Amino acid sequence: MSQPSAVISTRQLATLLGDPNLRLYDCTTYNEPVPPGSDVPYRAVPGDKTFAAGHIPGADFLDLQGEFSDTSAQQFFMMPEVARLEAAFGRHGLDATRTVVVLYSIGTMMWSTRFWWMLRSLGVDARVLDGGFDKWKEEGRTIETGAPKGYPATTFEATPRAGFFVDKTFVKSRIGDPSTVTVNALGPQFHKGLEPSRYGRPGRVPGSVNVSAATLVNADKTLTRLADAEAKFTAAGVTRDKNVILYCGGGISATIDLLMLTQLGYDKLTLYDASMGEWARDASLPIETD
Incomplete structure (x- = not known):
């Protein structure tokens, strides 16, 4: 059985803006080149600057490598312990009472789909914005600028699912x-x-x-x-x-x-x-x- 609720269109999201149960997150990261011979394949840079330049109204920003990855691992973006993720998502206002969680990114959807898979492993079925911010902007929809205002902090208790x-x-x-x-x-x-x-x-x-x-x-x-x-x-x-x-x-x-x-x-x-x-x-x- 397919699960179309894992994806949300820009039209559908536009009708949800302002809903108190909505938690909307820009998940953008940029992999920037490094000098030849470097020990790492790229430099992971959070998309906070592009967020400040323009984002969907009401959105918060999530720093994948900085807050939601195991920074002690040799590889970038590795899943950290559940407790760290619970604390991080809680700081960004996510809890079980939020019935609509929408993720998007700029340039490519893979940053939002990564968060989608992470959240699924924690028991949260979020939705990914089809086409991301690029499609939202292309359609001439309302955009905000400036640093994230964030959501009130909550206590997030995960319900981990095995095998992800x-x-x-x-x-x-x-x-x-x-x-x-x-x-x-x-x-x-x-x-x-x-x-x-x-x-x-x-x-x-x-x-x-x-x-x-x-x-x-x-x-x-x-x-x-x-x-x-x-x-x-x-x-x-x-x-x-x-x-x-x-x-x-x-x-x-x-x-x-x-x-x-x-x-x-x-x-x-x-x-x-x-x-x-x-x-x-x-x-x-x-x-x-x-």
Whole structure:
């Protein structure tokens, strides 16, 4: 059974502005380039400046790497402990009484879909704004400027759901397992190992298939039709009877695939959180190229 409530249109959101139960968050982060030879693939920069330049009225801003990730981890954007997330979301006014939680980002939806997957793992079914701030702005809808005003702080108590994130040991153990399909959401050139990887060794998790997140998004930054998305997954061998592991470079763009699969009714889904940021650097792990 599909779950269309995971996505909300700009028209639908416009009717909800001002609703006291609405919690609306800009989730934008920017991955900026680093000098050659750097130990990290990019520099994670919060989108607070673009938020100040323009945001949907009433929105608050969430800093993914700064507040909602394990900053002690070598990789960016790793899931922290539940207690840290409860405190962080509570500071931003999220609790069980908020019946409508909407997430959006600028430039790409993957930052909002990452928060969507994180919140699902904590028991909160949020919605992602289709097309993000780009579509909202393109349509000439009302925009505010300035720093976030935020929401009154609350006590957020998560209801964690198991199985939403896995590690390298789990992924390695499923290589060759006929009941599992592992999906790489990076572009085909990186999946095939045809271009140098900023994460380390070029290539992919052995046996994984490729459904690039970029192919699930239209030119106007909205999501493709569900039928088109399902055709792509089916062609890659992703079927409802399989356990599906998603990965990408840093556990971000793969959440676009996860959103689409959830919308399509797939329910055996998990995310390799560290993704190629870990796998490509670990010489003990097998890697495959064309």
